[in-house]
Amino acid sequence: MPLPTDTSKGKRLEFEADRYNFTKVEGIGDFISLAGHVKMKQDLTLIYCDSAVLNQAANIVEAFGNIHINDADSVHTYSQYLKYLGNEKTAFLKRKVRLTDGRAVLTTDELEYNTFTHIGTYLKGGKVVDGTTVLTSTEGYYYGDTRDMYFKKKVFLNDPQYKVNTDTLLYNTYTQIARFTVPTKIKTGTRTVNTSEGFYDMKNKKAVFGKRPVVDDKDYTLTADDLAFDEATHFGEAQGSVVYKSKDTANKFAVLANNMKSNNNTGSILATQKPLMIIQQKNDTIYVTADTLYSGKLTELEKFRRVPNITDTITTKQTKNPADSNSNRFFEAYFNVKVFSDSLQAVGDSLFYSFRDSTFRFFKNPVVWSQENQVVGDTIYLFTENKKPKRFYAFENGLAINKVEKDLYNQFKGNTIDGIFKDGNIDFVRAKGNAENIYYTADEQGGFIGANRSTSDVIDVVFREKKPYKVTFLRNLQGTISPIRQVNSSEMRVRGFNWLEAKRPKTKYELLGN
Structure with a gap:
């Protein structure tokens, strides 16, 4: 927009x-x-001044001492020296220069100010104070009509709540909005934001950043196409190729999504639009996708509801490091949940995971796989150790299946199923309540010699070399053992049997492309 011009002398x-x-x-x-x-x-x-020399013919005045320019009662300028060109309506001020529009105060050693355009310029360093906000730069331009200030070269903004370092900044003294158009660093508390575009509303404590800004906090980093923050409510939103990475070395994770909302006060995040959680470790990373992912702190959750818990007496108790903030973090996944790692895979309707006990809690007809083993139930708790399956509980309609070879399956069913994994294979299973089992027996050479089909109140099975080694029945045993030649493998199925290999995630790329 062209500047106004004075057509008359x-x-x-x-x-x-x-x-x-x-x-x-x-x-x-x-x-x-x-x-x-x-x-x-x-x-x-x-x-106004103490003394002056006026050239009436040239319409020029030089003024000295306690100078005050009152520009239409809107902008006031002060200095100790002034040269004023009346025809151009331009003032050149030096020594202890101060300009104010009633809100912000600009101080500098030299200032050029035009009383027609209401534009002030300094080129040798200046400072603007607006309440508790202080801005400094090498060059600056003040626009009195709009109350905009344009800062260039070595721009620093200091406020009790944040600091800004950039090369170019536009600031409005009326709205108290700072705009950025070049690489800018913003420091607030433990958080640093690097951005190349955006604005900061200092009065309302709101900010919007574009061009893939990066947030670096003490616990995480966050990158997205666009970011918005409201410090009054502690609410934030990230859009477009969002990447959230934790800094916790013991419980490291990342969340990817196209939309993410966060509460900086509670530490919670809500990821939607193809979210993906990555629980990172050295040898076996776990990937989780769902329609919606939510994460927060257990201490916040426990204020409002009880965290589902079953004590795992077999899994070694974890040593928690208070410095590792993620030991206090949980994740929830809703709808179309898929989990993949080299050692375990799972699908379900919803999921709860806590870093405190490294336990996956699957709800609403989940399925869990590990190598040639499948576990189903209305609800499944899967305990992990070093992110590998360690133990599981299946509640209501529990069924553990161990694939022996094509069409041959060891099967263990009960109201509840309790199992232990060793090196990714089932090492022990307890089926309790209306327990059923079908398992194949073998000779010393490994050849199948028969099939056992039994029911009991409780069935305990110990495995050796991936095969049932010792089976114990407690109360109300009924069963038959059939020679292998008389067995029709397709009929050897417990109630509710369903081998769900087609639902099993085969690679992490299935989840990455979700």
């Missing part, structure tokens, strides 16, 4: 003073020396 300066003296300089013109309560006027501009 500036009016002759009018003056008042306690004393004045006329002097004529040959070849130059007439000068008027003014002293004592000097006051000059041009249109709506008033100039």
Whole structure:
């Protein structure tokens, strides 16, 4: 937008003073020396000073001592020296220069100010104070009509709550909004934001950043196409290729999504639009996808509801490091849940995972696989150790299946199923409540010799070399053992049997492309 231009020659300066003296300089013109309560006027501009020399022909004045320019009662400028070009309506001020629009105060050693365009310029360093906010730069431009200030070169903004370091910044003293158009670093508390585009509303404590800003906090980093923060509510939103990474070395994780909302006060995040959680470790990373992922702190959750828990007496108790903040973190996944790692895979309707006990809690007809083993139930708790399956509980309609070979399956069913994994294979199973089992027996050479089909109140099975080694029945045993030649493998199925290999995630890329 072009600047306004003054098409008419500036009016002759009018003056008042306690004393004045006329002097004529040959070849130059007439000068008027003014002293004592000097006051000059041009249109709506008033100039006050201790003394001045006025060239009426050129319409130029030099003023000295306690200078005050009142520009239409909107902008006030002060200095110890002034040269004012009346025709151009331009003031050149030096020494202890101060400009204020009633809110912000600009101080500098040298300032050029135009009373027609209401634009002030400094090129040798300046400082602006607006309440508790202080801005400094090498160059600066003040636009009185809009109350905009344009800062360039070595720009620093200091406020009790944040600090900004950039090369170019636009600030409005009325709205108190700072805008960024070049690489900018913003420091607030433990958080640093690096951005190349955006604005910060200092009055309302809101900010919007674009061009893939990066947030670096003490616990995490966050990158997205666009970010928005509301410090008053502690609410934030990230959009477009969002990447959230934790810094906890013991329980490291990342969340990817196209939309993520966060609460910086509670530490919670809500990821939607193809979210993916990655629980990272050295040898076996776990990937989790769902329609929605939510994460928060257990201490916050426990204020409002009980965290589902079953004590795992077999899994070694974890040593928690208080410095590792993620030991206090949980995840929830809703709808179309899929889990993949090299050692375990799972699907289900919903999921709860806690870093405190490294336990996956699957709800609503989940399925869990590990190597040639499948576990189903209305609800499954899967305990992990070093992110590998260690133990499981299947509640209501529990069924553990161990694939022996094509069409041959060891099967263990009960109201509840309790199992232990060793090196990814089932090592022990207890089926309790209306327990059923089908398992195949083998000779010393490994050849199948028969099939056992039994029911009991409780069935305990110990495995050796991936095969049932010892089976114990507690109360109300009924069963048959059939020679292998009389067995129709397709009929050897417990109630509710369903081998769900087609639902099993085969690679992490199935989840990454979700």
